[in-house]
Amino acid sequence: MINTKEVIETNEMIEKENLDVRTITMGISLLDCIDSDLEALKKKIYNKIYESAKDLVQTGDQISREFGIPIVNKRISVTPIALVGGAACKTKEDFAEIAKTLDEVAKKVGVNFIGGYSALVSKGMTQADRLLIESIPLALSQTDVVCSSINVGSTKTGINMDAVRLMGTIIKDTAEATKENDSLGCAKLVVFCNAPDDNPFMAGAFHGVTEADRIINVGVSGPGVVKTALEKVRGENFEILCETIKKTAFKVTRVGQLVAKEASKRLGVPFGIIDLSLAPTPAIGDSVADILHEIGVEHAGAPGTTAALALLNDQVKKGGVMASSYVGGLSGAFIPVSEDQGMINAVEAGALTLEKLEAMTCVCSVGLDMIAIPGDTKDTTIAGIISDEMAIGMINQKTTAVRLIPVIGKGVGETVEFGGLLGYAPIMPVNGFSCDAFVNRGGRIPAPVHSFKN
Amino acid sequence: MNKIIITVVGKDTVGIIAKVCTYLADSGINILDISQTIVSGYFNMMMIASMEGTAKDFNTVADDLEKLGKEIGVVIKCQREEIFDSMHRI
DSSP: OOHHHHHHHHHHHHHSOOOEEEEEEEEEEEEEGGSSHHHHHHHHHHHHHHHHHHTTHHHHHHHHHHOOOOOEEEEEEEEEEHHHTTTTTTTTHHHHHHHHHHHHHHHHHHHSSSEEEEOOSSSOOHHHHHHHHHHHHHHHOSSEEEEEEEEEEEETTTTEHHHHHHHHHHHHHHHHTTTGGGGGGGEEEEEEEEEOTTOOOSSSSOOTTTTTTTTEEEEEOHHHHHHHHHHHHTTTOHHHHHHHHHHHHHHHHHHHHHHHHHHHHEEEEEOOEEOBOOOOOOOOTHHHHHHHHHTEEEEEETTTTHHHHHHHHHHHHHHHHHHHHHSSSSBBBBSTTOOOOHHHHHHHHOOOOHHHHHHHHHSSSEEEEEEEETOOHHHHHHHHHHHHHHHHHHHHOOOOEEEEEEEOOOOOEEEEEEEEOOEEEOOOOOOSSOOOHTTTOSSOOOOOGGGGGO | EEEEEEEEEEETTTTTHHHHHHHHHHHOOOOEEEEEEEEEEEEEEEEEOOOOOOOOHHHHHHHHHHHHHHHHEEEEEEEETTTHHHHOOO
């Protein structure tokens, strides 16, 4: 039987160390909504999402109540809209209409984000893909909770450099279209290489075409719990350090597994995967950078940081996979800047640069995330940064992503406030040397040799 | 079995256990295990109880106990047992 020590340990994790289930995300396929008439399509999308997710928030809240564990977000991901809207949408304004429908139904069911305003263009773009991408600035400036993601490369296909170049411009245009809100639109727009079909975390969640009609995916978190556990093994060797991270990741993931199973049962929707990510929030103590500090680097970005992060990421996975039979999504340590107080401190102290962050993305779960850059950064420079990050993903057979926010009207030394879970960020300098001739070549970068496994 | 874990944390005072147990008895909730410690003047109690015999639902019991806690001046939390089992048992 459970003893007092175990009960106190669990409740301290929840009350003092910010243990939570970060998100229950319901994936909903919209493939059966496809219609050549835009109005009919919008109606079908609204109805399917409403019927599928109307009890999601309430069910999440009830589970949270019964187990005494906060479930911070309830979210929805849908089939990439470029696929769903292709038959009906002839202009970018048509696509933006669908974004408005998604926004409306998401607010109606009470979720805080809906993802899947997406296109998968790792090898080439259809007309619909291109229109959707071109509609992003309009769509994100007219909606509040819609998130957009574009997959522009993969290990199997190489990198679609036309899409990368286009996204450089689209990110800038989105920043411009939402400049009244410190270019907030860009916080809801992410560019991927090797995007997973079952990621529950925003802004990159979408419901892949290989998925079932509806599915429940859960993202767990717990940087604060890992940090507190590591405080007890200060000065110990790497074996003890790794053991401690593994055990903690196991416990955190088990809670996610329990919540996922329970949500799946109550909603009558199959359980998909647990995403065992260390996802920080701006709350004090809920920071991945603080874990790196506890492992032994003065600030994130100091020499040793990449090795510390590699170790952390790997141990989180090793502990987590034992705790759940179905692990998927992104699963690893997230290193967003604005959403992590320790990362913000590191940038402000001058310890962490964009280049070091890029190196860190080779060994963490995603990529250059929630980084504010000067508003006058050129489109081609943004495309260049994206291509670097995509190359890391392609060659290393991992997911990488870019979520940059060029803050219009602001420069290095200023800060930008996004609010809530998105946090605030100091604007980081970008290498000003040109890559115009590179990104303007057109075409695609071929798949790497290690993709030929057949 | 439908088990809940009740934790009571707060400043020690006369009759905490009595009041909680009275409520549980009146509600038809059977106590399976009980343990308590005092850590630096603070009262820590943990109870494992069965919801099998009660007509009340989880939310009602949790609300009632929270209210009772406020009256006594302690914090009473009520959680389903599975969260602890999941975390601490393979």
